[in-house]
Amino acid sequence: MVYIYDTTLRDGAQTRGVSFSLEDKLRITQALDDLGVHYIEGGWPGSNPKDLAYFETVKGLNLKNSKIVAFSSTKRKGIKIEEDANIAQLVKTKVPAVTVFGKSWDLHVTEALKISLEENLELIYQTIEYLKKYFDEVFFDAEHFFDGYKENPEYAVKTLKAAEEAGADCLILCDTNGGTLWYETEEIFDAVSKKVKAPLGIHAHNDSDMAVVNSLIAVKKGAIQIQGTINGLGERAGNANLCSIIPNLVIKMGYKSIPIENLKKLYSVSRLVSELLNRPHPANLPFVGDNAFAHKAGVHVSAVEKNPRTYEHINPELIGNRRRIMVSELSGRSNIVNKARELGIELDKNSPEVKKILEKIKYLEAQGYHFEGAEASFELLLKETLGMSKKYFELKGFRVFTEKRSEEEEAYAEATVKVEIPEEIAREKGIEDRFEHTAAEGRGPVEALDKALRKALEKFYPSIKEVKLTDYKVRILNEAAGTGASPRVLIESTDGKRKWGTVGVSPNVIEASWIALVDALKYKLMKDDEG
Structure with a gap:
């Protein structure tokens, strides 16, 4: 069994230009759990308030496959471990597993930590021994192990032995600088496996474009844990790309790891991460790129x-x-059929309905739509095309304007919206006036439009009040067009029971936002009807 350890939310977050919101981290956690990833490293709780909030909030997720892992360094020198704030924050997370990194390259011990080699071994031992009292599993990331081994193999192995003797459940050999070549990985794993008894793992960076192959070679040499990130996110050239490692490991090498039937979710997880980061999905990625x-x-x-x-x-x-x-x-027909099956709808790949849906999706994709991260918009499109959803309301017009009266005053926006509900719904609800014309203000045009639309619909559909927008992203699709570029708007909503994503595309950012907002509310009403 080879265990997949995802560090997208911690090491991947160190990518230049990447910043996950708390909602992003929770949504990615759910997607990784659904994929079947064994360990999800949520962050370093002692480093920032967002990671602290994550470890508190993630307890509310009903995870079925993944164990949440907290990350930290070994204890600081010169203080008791009970007084170390980072270690205390680890213990407070009450997650099932923790990963502790410690120096295994003597250069870092003497130059970065400014302590003796023996003192570093004590820090490793004391930290892991202490944490074993509180956690089911404690992993040791031997930072800079490959560089350390090349210069001082005896000391590098001593750091592993210190962690092993303290009770570490897995010793992770880290190629932190990413400079190790495949044959060196092979040789070093062969040598190390003869000197320690604890299970081994690998954490590889991609500075020499070797991270994936080094990870797979490590498995051939006995490693039982691979650490990496979705899409190879990470500092500098990135970490080992799990989207390449997992299919190679399971499909080509035949190892037991993530269930092979779960791999069909890999493409969607890969795209979801790109969407939530508000950046184009790399088309040339192996396996999960659109050009693959x-x-x-x-x-x-x-x-x-x-x-x-x-x-x-x-x-x-x-x-x-x-x-x-x-x-x-x-x-693309198979993708439509498979997605429909996930929604409980059986379709014949050769049916006119599938052809019609595919034509719509192709047209929308040509306009800039993508439905990863906007599953609700896809489900609405599918069911509307199949005649499986009703029309809840019709736009009769909206207007938005923004005003700023002086340099000192903050700009504000006002929106007016007019909607009509179908006659049969009005009869069902006992409402005579099927039209509603409302206005609302907001700090920005999208907020004003959202408020006005809700205000117009709440008379007919009171449950709309339950919907809250939790995230709003805009991406420019054709940057070369300058101010005439088309934006794609991605919105995430919740009603307290479920979360869903919707998308809108238009040359006008307000209209793109309107499309995504309307889908968000229509999806809520559809799900209410379905019970």
């Missing part, structure tokens, strides 16, 4: 249509991706 199984007109397309194995190393549907044949209308 894309074929243009010519000899490739001709061969793939006869037998996909001619130009595809695996079936893309195994990891939730799809074949993209630029000249064929047939690509």
Whole structure:
């Protein structure tokens, strides 16, 4: 069994330009749990208030597969471990597992920590021994292990032995600078496995573009835990990319790890992380990039249509991706059928309904829509096309204006909205006037529009009051167009029982926001009807 340890929320968050909100972290946690990741490193609770809030809030999630892990350094020198604030915060998290990193390169011990080599071994031992009293599992990240081993193998191994003797459940060899080549990984794992008895793992960085291969070689040499991030996020050139490691490990190498049937969720998880970071999804990523199984007109397309194995190393549907044949209308049908099945709807891949849905999605994708991170908008599209949802209201017009009266005063916005509900719903609710025309103010145009729309609908649908927007993101799709660029708006909403994402695209950011807002409320009403 090889355990997948995800550190997207901690090490991945150190990527330049990346900042996860608390809601982002919780949503990614749920997606990783659904994928079947064994360990999710939520952050360093002693480093910032957001991570502290995460460890408190994540307790409310009903996780089925993953163990939440807290991260910290070994205790500080010169104080009792009971007085170390970082260690105290670890204990307060009450998560099932913790990871402690300690120096294994003598250069760092003497130059960075400014302590003796023996004192460093004591810090490692004392920290792990103490934490074993409070946690089911304690992992030791041997920071800079490969560089340390190359310069002073005897001392590097001593750090592992100190952690092992203190009771560490797994010793993680870290290529922190990312400079180790595959044959060095092989040699070092061979040597280390003869000197310690505790299970080994690997934490590889990608500065030499070796992180994935080093991780897989470590497994061949006996490692039982691989640490990495979704899409290879991480400092400098990033961490080992779990989106490449997992399918290679399970599909190609045949190791028991994440259940193979769960791998079809990998593409969606990969895209979700990109969407929540409000950045384009890298098209050239192996396995999960949109170009990974894309074929243009010519000899490739001709061969793939006869037998996909001619130009595809695996079936893309195994990891939730799809074949993209630029000249064929047939690509993508399986994705529609599979997604519909997840929603409890059985469709025939060759039915006119699937063709119609696919044509709509292709059209919307050409406008800039993407439905990863906006599952509610996709479900609405699917059910509306199939005639499985009703029309709750119709827009009769909206107007938004922003005013700033002076340099000193804060700008404010006002929106007016007019809606009409269908006659049959009005009869059902005993309402004579089917129209509502309302206005509302906000600090910005989107807030004003949201308030006005809710105000207009609450008369007909009181449960709208339960909906709260928890996140709002705007991405520019064609930056070269300057101020004329089209934005994509991604909104996350909750009613206290569930969370959902919706999307809108338009050359006008207000209209894009309106589309996403309307979908958010329509989804709520649809789910209320479904019970």
